[in-house]
Amino acid sequence: MSLQQLVERALAGDPVSRAKLVSLFSDTRPEATFDRMEAEEIAQKAQKPHECAFVGCTGAPGVGKSSLLSALVTRLRKQNQARLIAVLAIDPSSPFSGGALLGDRVRMALPEDDSGVFFRSQAADRELGGLSPATFQVCRMLRYLFDLVLVETVGVGQSETDIRHLADCVVLVVQPMVGDDVQLLKAGIMEIPDVIVMNKSDLTPAANQSFRALQTAAVRLLRPTDRSKVTTHRASARTGEGIDDLAALIADTRSNTDRFSEAETYFFEKAVRREFGTYGLDVLEAQGGAERVIEQRGFYEAQRWFARQIVV
Amino acid sequence: MKTETSTKATSAKKADGHRLVDEDGAPGRDRPWIFRTYSGHTSARASNELYRQNLLQGQTGLSIAFDLPTQCGYDSDHAMSRPEIGKVGVPINSLDDMHVLFDGIPIERMNTSMTINATSMWLLSLYVALAQERGVEVAALRGTTQNDIIKEYLARGTYIFPPPASLELTAQMYEYCLDAIPKWNASNVCSYHLQEAGATPGQELAFALATAMAVLDLVRARGQVPESAFAHVVGRMSFFVNSGIRFVEEMCKMRAFTEMWDHITQHRYGVTDPKRRAFRYGVQVNSLGLTESQPENNAWRIALETLGVTLSRNARCRALQLPAWNEALSLPRPWDQQWALRLQQILAYETDLLEYPDLFDGSPVVASKVAALKEQAQTEIDRIEEMGGVVAAIESGYMKSALVRSMTERVRKIQEGELTWVGVNRWPEAIESPLVSGNDGGLFRVEEGHAQQALAALEQTRRERDTEAAERAIETLKSAAKAGRNLMEPSIACARARVTTGEWAGALRDIFGEYRPATGIDGQPLALENDRVETLRSRIGALTAARGRRPRLLVGKPGLDGHSNGAEVIAVSARHVGFDVIYSGIRLTPSAIVRSAIDEDVDLVGASVLSGSHLELAEQIMTGLRKAGMNSAQVVLGGIVPAEDHAKLEALGIAKVFTPADYELLDTMEQLVELLEARSRNEARPQNQKRPQNQRG
Numbered sequence A: 001m002s003l004q005q006l007v008e009r010a011l012a013g014d015p016v017s018r019a020k021l022v023s024l025f026s027d028t029r030p031e032a033t034f035d036r037m038e039a040e041e042i043a044q045k046a047q048k049p050h051e052c053a054f055v056g057c058t059g060a061p062g063v064g065k066s067s068l069l070s071a072l073v074t075r076l077r078k079q080n081q082a083r084l085i086a087v088l089a090i091d092p093s094s095p096f097s098g099g100a101l102l103g104d105r106v107r108m109a110l111p112e113d114d115s116g117v118f119f120r121s122q123a124a125d126r127e128l129g130g131l132s133p134a135t136f137q138v139c140r141m142l143r144y145l146f147d148l149v150l151v152e153t154v155g156v157g158q159s160e161t162d163i164r165h166l167a168d169c170v171v172l173v174v175q176p177m178v179g180d181d182v183q184l185l186k187a188g189i190m191e192i193p194d195v196i197v198m199n200k201s202d203l204t205p206a207a208n209q210s211f212r213a214l215q216t217a218a219v220r221l222l223r224p225t226d227r228s229k230v231t232t233h234r235a236s237a238r239t240g241e242g243i244d245d246l247a248a249l250i251a252d253t254r255s256n257t258d259r260f261s262e263a264e265t266y267f268f269e270k271a272v273r274r275e276f277g278t279y280g281l282d283v284l285e286a287q288g289g290a291e292r293v294i295e296q297r298g299f300y301e302a303q304r305w306f307a308r309q310i311v312v
Numbered sequence B: 001m002k003t004e005t006s007t008k009a010t011s012a013k014k015a016d017g018h019r020l021v022d023e024d025g026a027p028g029r030d031r032p033w034i035f036r037t038y039s040g041h042t043s044a045r046a047s048n049e050l051y052r053q054n055l056l057q058g059q060t061g062l063s064i065a066f067d068l069p070t071q072c073g074y075d076s077d078h079a080m081s082r083p084e085i086g087k088v089g090v091p092i093n094s095l096d097d098m099h100v101l102f103d104g105i106p107i108e109r110m111n112t113s114m115t116i117n118a119t120s121m122w123l124l125s126l127y128v129a130l131a132q133e134r135g136v137e138v139a140a141l142r143g144t145t146q147n148d149i150i151k152e153y154l155a156r157g158t159y160i161f162p163p164p165a166s167l168e169l170t171a172q173m174y175e176y177c178l179d180a181i182p183k184w185n186a187s188n189v190c191s192y193h194l195q196e197a198g199a200t201p202g203q204e205l206a207f208a209l210a211t212a213m214a215v216l217d218l219v220r221a222r223g224q225v226p227e228s229a230f231a232h233v234v235g236r237m238s239f240f241v242n243s244g245i246r247f248v249e250e251m252c253k254m255r256a257f258t259e260m261w262d263h264i265t266q267h268r269y270g271v272t273d274p275k276r277r278a279f280r281y282g283v284q285v286n287s288l289g290l291t292e293s294q295p296e297n298n299a300w301r302i303a304l305e306t307l308g309v310t311l312s313r314n315a316r317c318r319a320l321q322l323p324a325w326n327e328a329l330s331l332p333r334p335w336d337q338q339w340a341l342r343l344q345q346i347l348a349y350e351t352d353l354l355e356y357p358d359l360f361d362g363s364p365v366v367a368s369k370v371a372a373l374k375e376q377a378q379t380e381i382d383r384i385e386e387m388g389g390v391v392a393a394i395e396s397g398y399m400k401s402a403l404v405r406s407m408t409e410r411v412r413k414i415q416e417g418e419l420t421w422v423g424v425n426r427w428p429e430a431i432e433s434p435l436v437s438g439n440d441g442g443l444f445r446v447e448e449g450h451a452q453q454a455l456a457a458l459e460q461t462r463r464e465r466d467t468e469a470a471e472r473a474i475e476t477l478k479s480a481a482k483a484g485r486n487l488m489e490p491s492i493a494c495a496r497a498r499v500t501t502g503e504w505a506g507a508l509r510d511i512f513g514e515y516r517p518a519t520g521i522d523g524q525p526l527a528l529e530n531d532r533v534e535t536l537r538s539r540i541g542a543l544t545a546a547r548g549r550r551p552r553l554l555v556g557k558p559g560l561d562g563h564s565n566g567a568e569v570i571a572v573s574a575r576h577v578g579f580d581v582i583y584s585g586i587r588l589t590p591s592a593i594v595r596s597a598i599d600e601d602v603d604l605v606g607a608s609v610l611s612g613s614h615l616e617l618a619e620q621i622m623t624g625l626r627k628a629g630m631n632s633a634q635v636v637l638g639g640i641v642p643a644e645d646h647a648k649l650e651a652l653g654i655a656k657v658f659t660p661a662d663y664e665l666l667d668t669m670e671q672l673v674e675l676l677e678a679r680s681r682n683e684a685r686p687q688n689q690k691r692p693q694n695q696r697g
Ligand code: B12
Pocket: B065, B068, B088, B089, B115, B154, B155, B156, B157, B158, B192, B193, B196, B197, B287, B288, B289, B290, B291, B326, B327, B328, B329, B330, B331, B332, B555, B560, B561, B562, B563, B564, B565, B566, B567, B569, B570, B605, B606, B607, B608, B609, B610, B611, B612, B613, B636, B637, B638, B639, B640, B658, B659, B660, B661, B662, B663, B664, B665, B668
């Protein structure tokens, strides 16, 4: 099958072609950049990108990110069959073998015969930041295929903040806590979200107490950017409490094209750092910085061009 | 099915030196435990005939195995049910089936034991409704519903609802039975299945005792059972335990169980009557260690395992059932069961075992071992309590992870020869067994055609019932569930209105939701590091570089089969050698697996099927992939697959078949990598004309 056919079929909604196309956007071979550029061109010619909103979902392991996404996707699909949704879920890779267990699907009770939803697991592959090296690239293509993309980050620690660069709206999921745990909220990760959801609100009475603590903490949040106020919500993936409100909130998220070009810069720089280290960053700086390089050459060409600069 | 061939285990003998004497001082011997045997059956009518036959031969108890759809709350005509109808037990769709199942059997005189869990309340309701329609006094019914949901999440797999809701149902059954059916055992806590899923003796002790406490704590917290009757509820608790090949340790484990339960019932629940503190238990001996290769050796294993639960009089089982020598090959044939039964008879009647008081009282070795086991178990119980109890430890995945870790550790020891497995990792060469060279290859065959009976009966029930009445009964059930009321009465009403198994469970699924427990494989290490592992990793590294992505393996459990050990071990090993592995736990539809294979664009689909439905399920997966145009994924299948089916599977397009004889994980991993390497060599990618020849200089 030619690339042309692959893209056309994917755009027409063929599940296998769609999946193959997504794989192309995570292919790590240098020559794949070419195919990607080509694929995006074909897609662009065929149609405009959807007004695709990116919503990130982050939070500690086991708080219920996947369960919540599952409930939300089901609700959002029910509300509007025309809205096509993709979910990317990222899991950590083993530092020893490089392999990963991609386990988020366990919680995804999605309707089997609904091809309006696409779910792909990605391995973080030793990348820091909570996403996989391919997440951003894949999202580029998803813009042509879906109306809404939900990204579940790796569920660890507080340095998983890359999602802020990608998403139009970041949802931080927490669960009812006892005592000192509430303190955790004040550190790093709390600076990222636009929305904080306390999931598992069915676990009363711990839920009531923590929710109050959470609201107090959220009010005092110092935000690095001046985006609109952080809102707090209660929800339960188990009982369905709060799912309607959250679904509405997600449905209202608008895609922000400025954000997307900022993301290009950020993830390009990150890729340079990953591949070529600080030396790469120096070279990039000497060429006027990531933003400039992309502006001049476009996203794909910039990558290829840069690789040529650095290899002697 | 378990059939009881002897009834009484209790006896009033006393110790007198090395002898047992009765009240008058006359020497005697103990009555043996209850002998039980498994037998499979396929429809309500066929089972009924079997029961009646057994009863004619003097048996007084019935033990009913249900098929997987009934256990999982699906009607026979549900898509998930088709391949499983009647395979491992009887299908029960409605009260009409119960009438057939018990046709001509005086239930008022039966002791009926049901191996049923998530749908326990429903089956008990059907049994009560049957009594009512027959005009039998409900209070006269006697029997047991297995009803231990915790071990379902951990090992056995026939769960439906989330843990809190499931435990509430169990508690409600205790409350109902207290007055309505005082001789009914509402539940039977099982550690048997935990050992089969890898549990160590300490884990077996801890998890089972913690489960029993969770049930009793809940009954007490609900406040529906009067203080004065609580000791009765405690006394109704019984257990179903495993006995492995390390039979001395197992014997000590049983003594530890007895002592710990005595302590718990006395101190936690204030039970003063020692009779109500007795650790009453039945046993099935270990089957996990029974092998496919040199299967005749299993007979010895079974005999030795039996010693663990019979040697010590103070911790002797009340009932015992034995697997058969061909356990790893297929369900047992009647002759296989007879052979197993003979072992019990020889032990009980030919040997002098039952003539002595406890042989180990006062042994410092045994006392010390028991103390060590108790300490391990107590540490684990404390940890679970600290986490907020069994429900929290299930939901966080802690208990399941602990089991998977034990299981992987066991498998690793076998690989490295640390644990000897005769005929497997030592002395594998042997003269071929004449036992498997008979006409039937030593295998049991399920008769065909019974599924049709179940489907026809279900259709008839639906056609003939008063639909409105059935719908009303379901609505009443739902509103009672929403209000948190006891659901026994509404369920009995449903039963009488000819509501079906799938409808009852479906209604409660709507209210309580469905639960999928943690798979326990996240972050599981495999402590296996050697040259072969390194070589595998670099081969996978080479594949990754050549193909621009790490090989992706989807491990899938299609159908209602709950045997997860194999899938878990394969998933953990595959990640260990460098695969990206997608594993979503048990009980997936073939179409869900196809869907995942496509969306995840995997290179390999590895289905694991031990239920005997591999042909149907493989067919469905292959058809699904083909229809969607997903040609790039190769499919392999592992599980209990008789030799003659291998060719059939290959004809369906399955690239490779694995069985328990393929216990060498690294061999299996190498074969998977070979499949990928072969495919990679002649792989075509979408062609891009503009792509330059040389990219990065
Ligand atoms: C352990 C066990 C259980 C445990 C399962 C615990 C768990 N969580 O897995 C428990 C006690 C819960 C159990 C319950 C039942 N069991 Co059972 N069980 C077994 C037993 C003893 C061992 C299976 C096992 O775990 N082996 C260890 C693992 C590591 O090996 P494995 O699964 O074979 O996997 C290896 C290979 O096959 C291969 N492989 C397997 N899958 C895959 C996948 C891929 C991708 C690859 C590459 C390789 C591969 O590689 C693996 C590693 O070496 C077998 C008999 C036997 N000795 O084999 C019966 C057996 C499978 N059970 C059987 C039955 C009938 C049942 C019940 C239905 C009984 C009942 N009536 O209630 C229940 C139902 C459970 C359910 N919900 O489905 C039957 C099945 C009959 C048939 N197929 O015709 C068997 C064969 C016993 C018998 N002879 O009757 N069981």
